Amino acid sequence: MAVRELGRALSATFKNHVGELSAEGIEGRILLDTGRGGITARRLKGEIKADTGSGEVLAEDVTGSFSCDTGSGECNVTGFDGTELSCDTGSGEVRIRRVKADLIVADTGSGRIVVEQADAGEFRGDTGSGGIDAELTGTRLRRVKADTGSGHVSLRIPADASFEVFADQGSGSLHCGFADATAVKDDHKTVGYRRGDGKVRIAIDTGSGGATVDPAR
Template sequence: MSEKWTVSEPQKITFGEPVHRVKVRTMAGAVNVVAGEGPARLEVSEVDGLPLEVALVDGELEISYEDLHWKDFQWKALGRWIEGLRQKRRAVVSLVVPAEVDVEIGSASSDAIVSGIAGRVHANSASGGLTLVRVSGQVDANTVSGAVEAHETSGGLKINTVSGALTVFAGTSGALKANSVSGAMTVDLDRPAAADVELTNISGEVAVRIPAPADAQVRADTTSGSISSSFDQLQVSGMWGAKRITGTLGAGTSRVKITTVSGSVAVLRRPDEDDAPQADTPQDATPLAIDFQKGADEA
């Protein structure tokens, strides 16, 4: 079965056919994909410039411009994304879909939010940010300068950025593998740590907070950046040039590996919940903030 729409003004569409896969390609604006009950629904609340083309074919829903394809949003084709910004295109797209759908998002500068999805999520962006909320499927995200935030995800994260920051909030579990050139990485691990974490950076600052009591093998290396640890069980070695943190916390059933060239590294201890001070708002409601100039002990 095949259905098609051309959207040149704000419009709402409810799809009669089940949706199993979603593909969204936009230039500027916003993309929101949320898991929900009932038939899949689309709301385009803003559309400027060229109209959006919407097609639902055999359960695959695609929202894009006529001249944009997924290959235009691949990691090696970033220059062509930015060239496309010369033509004014802006759209605000919101989707409610079944939780088990697979989601692909490609954008130049659209900010994207994906919430409650249990299928695979693949996102490519030049400068648009990506926020993941309670996503239990595997995530593969690539950005140039867009920031990535993960809240209570559990399916595993694979993140690549050039200068975009990565923030992983407490409550997130699953394997994490992230690479960046200069984007800061702030990772607040859940307890118990159930999967491996591997962070690689060139000049960006990296801060990882591990819950106590902890259960991880830890290794952090930097060629010329500063390094610090809040755990007595971890050994800090190297005074000049290359520095390293190594050691095992608890049974060491998971692995935390950090590698930078000139970026600062801080491995911090998050107190046990019973020891943490009581507050009206949850401690994990805000991201971990580290002042690398003052050192990890003050953080």
């Protein structure tokens, strides 16, 4: 099923029990729902939700708020400007690129989370098995939470950021690429770093895996 430029704002649900679903150039409060099949959303504006039991979600150039939920499949978002961006998949990679949002939430039971060129006030990433690689370049960044059961966490934040990072790690070490950051120790183990007034609060939790916090380039 394909839905294209209807010329007016909508409050509507577009549903397929089985099969691909796509929407382009529409505006309003939109739910795209398929039991099994991929969802493609391009140039949508408003409160947008995409839900599939099994299949990939692909979103490009969305404005407003966007949430996607897939039981099994990847979630890929390229180009977003709005309030909240949320991606949740039971099994599959989450990839987010070129976005501006007050809040970014990425959650996968099994798979990597990759965020590139993100201007966000807050980022929350959670994966049961898989790494988190997030490039958070905007000046409004205030809070980061990265949690992985098994996998490495790599964060890149603005080079001039003041921050406070603490890590709870079952195994693995914490590394900070900011030369002027002060290490926080607990019984000879480095559990955090502080730089400046600590305006950006970063919490990292890994069951098994290392973590790095570096300046974005």
